[in-house]
Amino acid sequence: MDVEESSPSQPSTSSQTIIASEKSELLITKSLSEATNFGSDLEYDPSIQMKRPKINILTPKLISALDRANVSSRNAMFIIAPILTSVGINIEDTTLSYSTIQRTRMMFRKDLAQGLKNDFKTHDKYVVHWDGKILQDITGSKSVDRLPILLTAFGIEQLLGVPKMDSGTWTAENQTSAIL
Incomplete structure (x- = not known):
């Protein structure tokens, strides 16, 4: 019976597997130790900046004036923005955009129409x-x-x-x- 001897220059495959698994274990423990160097999850303190609430400048009186003067929502933005800066209000602190003006106008008109309908229904004689x-x-x-x-x-x-x-x-x- 012939037994093949492995040459000393070439290790067997089982020893290669052992070496590879030792390397992966070493990498896992190294990355785990690096992760624990930063502290635990309980110590994590994110730097969340508190945002100040934005100022809503679109009042029913302003919306009514824009509607009466037949000013489009885009043109209203071009008018309102310089007015705010001239009185010292930062535009970033306000809710001012074309879509916000349009949504507020639609909501105000809907509320106004609903109020008119409810007021008109209360009478008996027409x-x-x-x-x-x-x-x-x-x-x-x-x-x-x-x-x-x-x-x-x-x-x-x-x-x-x-x-x-x-x-x-x-x-x-x-x-x-x-x-x-």
């Missing part, structure tokens, strides 16, 4: 007003007959609609079909 008008069409190319319909109760007026009418005839049937 008066309906209507009158035919010749107005420009939405496309602006020609004039059309329209029938504005107003509902009044205790000094509060509500425009219900301005429907188109069939042109030419002002009959009761034509008016009721425009209303309904």
Whole structure:
């Protein structure tokens, strides 16, 4: 029976495995000891800076003024930003952007409309007003007959609609079909 002897210059594969596993153990313990040098998780103190709350400058009065003057949200930003800097307010400390102005306007309009609807529903007696008008069409190319319909109760007026009418005839049937 021939037994092969391993040459002293080439170690066996089992000894190579042992050496590799010792190296990996050494690397694991070295990285673990380096990690513990920084302290435990309980000692970790992140440097979180507290942010100051931003100033909300978009009040209902300001939004109403912008709407009445027909100022777009982008133009409102160009107007409000220099005003804030001229009075000494840092723009970074405010909630000022095109989208913030647009969202605030939509929210304010929704609240205003809901309040008007709720106020108007509380009355028992109403008066309906209507009158035919010749107005420009939405496309602006020609004039059309329209029938504005107003509902009044205790000094509060509500425009219900301005429907188109069939042109030419002002009959009761034509008016009721425009209303309904």
